[in-house]
Amino acid sequence: xxxxxxxxxxxxxxxxxxxxxxxxRRTVGYVKAVDGVSFFIREGETLGLxxxxxxxxxxxxRSIVRLVDPTAGQVKYNRNEHMDNILDYERPAMKEVxxxxxxxxxxxxxxxxxxxxxxxxxxxxxxxxxxxxxxxRTQRAKELMxxxxxxxYHMNRYPHQFSGGQRQRLGIARALTLNPKLIVCDEPxxxxxxxxxxQVLNMLEDLQDEFGLTYLFVAHDLSVVEHISDRIMVxxxxxxxxxxxxxxxxxxxxxxYTEALLGSIPSGxxxxxxxxxxxxxxxxxxxxxxxxxxFNTRCPYATDLCRSEEPELKLLPGSDEQYAACHYAENxxxxxxxxxxxSS
Amino acid sequence: xxxxxxxxxxxxxxxFFTDDGVVKAVDGVSFEIHKGETLGVxxxxxxxxxxxxQSVMQLLPYPKGRVVEGSILYHQGENVIDxxxxxxxxxGMRRLRGNEISMVFQEPMxxxxxxxxxxxxxxxxxxxxxxxxxxxxxxxxxxxxxHVGISAPAQRVDEYPHQLSGGMRQRxxxxxxxxxxxxxxxxxxxxxxxxxxxxxQILELMNKLQDDLGMAIMFITHDLGVIGEMADRVVVMYSGxxxxxxxxxxxxYEAHHPYTQGLLKSRPAIGRHQxxxxxxxxxxxxxxxPKGCYFAPxxxxxxxxxxxxxxxxxxxxxxxxxxxxxxxxxxxxxx
Ligand SMILES: Nc1ncnc2c1ncn2[C@@H]1O[C@H](COP(=O)(O)OP(=O)(O)OP(=O)(O)O)[C@@H](O)[C@H]1O
Ligand SMILES: Nc1ncnc2c1ncn2[C@@H]1O[C@H](COP(=O)(O)OP(=O)(O)OP(=O)(O)O)[C@@H](O)[C@H]1O
Ligand code: SF4
Ligand SMILES: [Mg+2]
Ligand SMILES: [Mg+2]
Numbered sequence: 149x150x151x152x153x154x155x156x157x158x159x160x161x162x163x164x165x166x167x168x169x170x171x172x173r174r175t176v177g178y179v180k181a182v183d184g185v186s187f188f189i190r191e192g193e194t195l196g197l198x199x200x201x202x203x204x205x206x207x208x209x210r211s212i213v214r215l216v217d218p219t220a221g222q223v224k225y226n227r228n229e230h231m232d233n234i235l236d237y238e239r240p241a242m243k244e245v246x247x248x249x250x251x252x253x254x255x256x257x258x259x260x261x262x263x264x265x266x267x268x269x270x271x272x273x274x275x276x277x278x279x280x281x282x283x284x285r286t287q288r289a290k291e292l293m294x295x296x297x298x299x300x301y302h303m304n305r306y307p308h309q310f311s312g313g314q315r316q317r318l319g320i321a322r323a324l325t326l327n328p329k330l331i332v333c334d335e336p337x338x339x340x341x342x343x344x345x346x347q348v349l350n351m352l353e354d355l356q357d358e359f360g361l362t363y364l365f366v367a368h369d370l371s372v373v374e375h376i377s378d379r380i381m382v383x384x385x386x387x388x389x390x391x392x393x394x395x396x397x398x399x400x401x402x403x404x405y406t407e408a409l410l411g412s413i414p415s416g417x418x419x420x421x422x423x424x425x426x427x428x429x430x431x432x433x434x435x436x437x438x439x440x441x442x443f444n445t446r447c448p449y450a451t452d453l454c455r456s457e458e459p460e461l462k463l464l465p466g467s468d469e470q471y472a473a474c475h476y477a478e479n480x481x482x483x484x485x486x487x488x489x490x491s492s
Numbered sequence: 493x494x495x496x497x498x499x500x501x502x503x504x505x506x507x508f509f510t511d512d513g514v515v516k517a518v519d520g521v522s523f524e525i526h527k528g529e530t531l532g533v534x535x536x537x538x539x540x541x542x543x544x545x546q547s548v549m550q551l552l553p554y555p556k557g558r559v560v561e562g563s564i565l566y567h568q569g570e571n572v573i574d575x576x577x578x579x580x581x582x583x584g585m586r587r588l589r590g591n592e593i594s595m596v597f598q599e600p601m602x603x604x605x606x607x608x609x610x611x612x613x614x615x616x617x618x619x620x621x622x623x624x625x626x627x628x629x630x631x632x633x634x635x636x637x638x639h640v641g642i643s644a645p646a647q648r649v650d651e652y653p654h655q656l657s658g659g660m661r662q663r664x665x666x667x668x669x670x671x672x673x674x675x676x677x678x679x680x681x682x683x684x685x686x687x688x689x690x691x692x693q694i695l696e697l698m699n700k701l702q703d704d705l706g707m708a709i710m711f712i713t714h715d716l717g718v719i720g721e722m723a724d725r726v727v728v729m730y731s732g733x734x735x736x737x738x739x740x741x742x743x744x745y746e747a748h749h750p751y752t753q754g755l756l757k758s759r760p761a762i763g764r765h766q767x768x769x770x771x772x773x774x775x776x777x778x779x780x781x782p783k784g785c786y787f788a789p790x791x792x793x794x795x796x797x798x799x800x801x802x803x804x805x806x807x808x809x810x811x812x813x814x815x816x817x818x819x820x821x822x823x824x825x826x827x
Contacts, residue, residue: 343758343771344770346758371761410762413688418721418741419741419745427692430660430690485763
């Protein structure tokens with residue numbers, strides 16, 4: 149895995165949404181939805197992205213497909229061995245790149261146009277990019293429907309005639325129409341029942357193997373993310389607090405917030421004897437984040453240093469893949485998912 | 493230790509009479525809840541969990557939805573009341589609702605009025621049910637807010653719902669539900685809309701309140717992980733019917749029904765890097781239910797009889813029942 153090419157490199161990405169008030173809609177402040185985020189994704193890997201509601205996951209995903217305009221930073225995408233900042237692209241060039249970068253949304257209900265028969269929904273990207281004849285497009289729609297486990301016989305139906313799981317499959321089929329390389333999956337299974345969720349997760353894994361896809365997989369359910377990801381990125385209040393391989397992160401978390409997330413997961417096994425370890429407090433207001441480390445208001449290990457100086461995301465000693473943004477990342481003996489401290 | 497019976501639901505049928513036909517949302521459901529215990533109710537979307545709860549609370553959208561058969565016996569000391577025989581708006585039902593049984597919903601705003609302060613809403617509950625004067629009622633509201641872990645309760649009591657975070661709102665709703673010291677709290681997906689960290693706080697809180705106050709909880713969720721932590725016993729529902737009923741440990745380690753087994757294998761678990769084994773297909777349309785066992789079209793073990801005749805609840809172990817022909821030889825149970 150680690151020798152694979154880097155497909156996407158995000159550098160110091162910032163997305164600040166203005167807060168407007170009053171008759172003149174004057175800007176009175178900014179929601180720092182994403183505030184200096186840097187990471188990369190290798191070709192063919194799945195990078196998971198987790199964090200609490202409002203921490204900026206969707207905004208990161210939407211910045212990559214340019215559905216929101218970042219305030220600052222770069223999104224570099226590997227095109228023919230060149231890392232181009234696609235935020236600089238003008239329309240025609242962006243249109244080309246958008247063939248390769250697709251997005252799947254959380255809500256299979258609102259992301260499909262209810263007035264369009266599903267053949268048109270799936271072929272729409274082909275129409276926009278003027279690929280193939282009408283007959284070829286219909287043929288492609290047929291193939292894709294069968295590939296995601298739906299009968300092509302239903303091509304003339306409308307979205308409301310499908311169940312939530314089937315609609316999510318339609319969303320996936322549409323994202324695949326143009327043979328993309330990278331798919332931003334924004335909570336693709338969060339609205340689904342477990343049995344259907346498992347079907348869709350398996351399908352995403354199969355499609356990845358078959359077409360060599362790369363995923364940025366956003367979810368708030370850590371067990372889902374841990375299942376599907378090669379590496380996991382944890383966000384808190386617009387910033388990355390940790391990035392590490394999936395197999396590392398639940399055994400030896402590198403950041404107190406990751407520890408807290410792991411401690412919050414219900415064990416789901418009455419015999420495990422594992423005790424939940426809830427985190428106190430609530431997420432601070434993103435328009436007025438704490439000074440220093442933005443987790444300091446809830447962190448059980450916070451010191452004066454944490455309340456004054458912001459920690460950098462840095463590589464942990466003894467690892468070539470685990471990064472954490474905590475002043476004490478090297479000294480804390482954080483608990484694993486199972487509840488044991490890691491040094492043993 | 494002999495457990496005292498609190499709620500006995502037998503052969504409950506709640507149907508919806510819609511323009512397209514009859515939806516048998518709850519169709520012959522039976523279970524028991526003892527004093528102080530937690531009964532988990534689990535199953536996928538549309539299986540009838542919420543309608544079961546709303547039947548117990550008599551909060552159905554009458555006349556479209558109504559209890560057409562069965563009994564809901566509530567044990568009030570020596571007294572036994574059949575809720576199914578009470579009128580939703582009757583005095584008897586109103587007294588049960590709020591005094592003896594209260595409910596917490598998935599979305600806290602369903603229970604909160606956006607234009608009134610949190611304190612006023614809790615006060616209304618205690619004034620109606622406990623005959624307290626305004627001053628005492630307000631003290632009680634502050635006390636309850638502090639009980640559910642809301643900091644600075646004396647100040648929060650005068651705040652409006654929109655001033656609270658999602659987790660705090662759900663705490664406030666729980667405070668409202670517990671203000672009258674009920675014997676049974678029905679929690680319908682109380683943490684589903686919350687982040688995992690907030691969920692953990694709320695679950696912890698519910699466990700603590702149960703230890704302190706001794707109420708029984710009917711805990712509805714689609715999340716087996718949460719069930720594993722919260723429930724003493726579990727009812728697994730599928731298409732309006734109970735398909736398995738046992739102690740939590742047995743559900744997790746000795747599941748007998750193919751649907752329960754399928755749910756367990758569908759679930760990703762931390763540290764277990766195996767391919768998921770999903771239940772294939774989807775739940776049937778409630779207006780066009782299959783013949784025989786409703787699970788047969790998705791069941792990997794389905795036999796001819798499954799596609800013809802509905803199985804009974806067979807006893808498969810001590811206080812353990814499964815509605816599946818694979819276990820017919822064990823003889824019919826009584827659950
Ligand atoms: N268009 C917008 N205008 C103003 N604020 C926004 C906008 N979109 C998002 N925000 C704010 O930015 C922050 C991050 O939102 P985002 O949707 O990225 O979070 P998220 O991590 O995806 O959360 P969730 O888990 O709830 O989907 C939030 O505080 C949100 O309210
Ligand atoms: N007002 C209504 N009119 C007609 N049918 C209804 C009505 N309310 C619920 N139903 C049907 O009753 C069945 C059971 O619904 P219920 O809300 O109890 O499911 P649930 O198990 O709580 O699902 P979820 O996990 O999605 O909350 C479903 O088939 C649903 O469509
Ligand atoms: S009765 Fe038959 S179809 Fe139904 S669950 Fe059992 S084996 Fe499967
Ligand atoms: Mg989001
Ligand atoms: Mg429900």
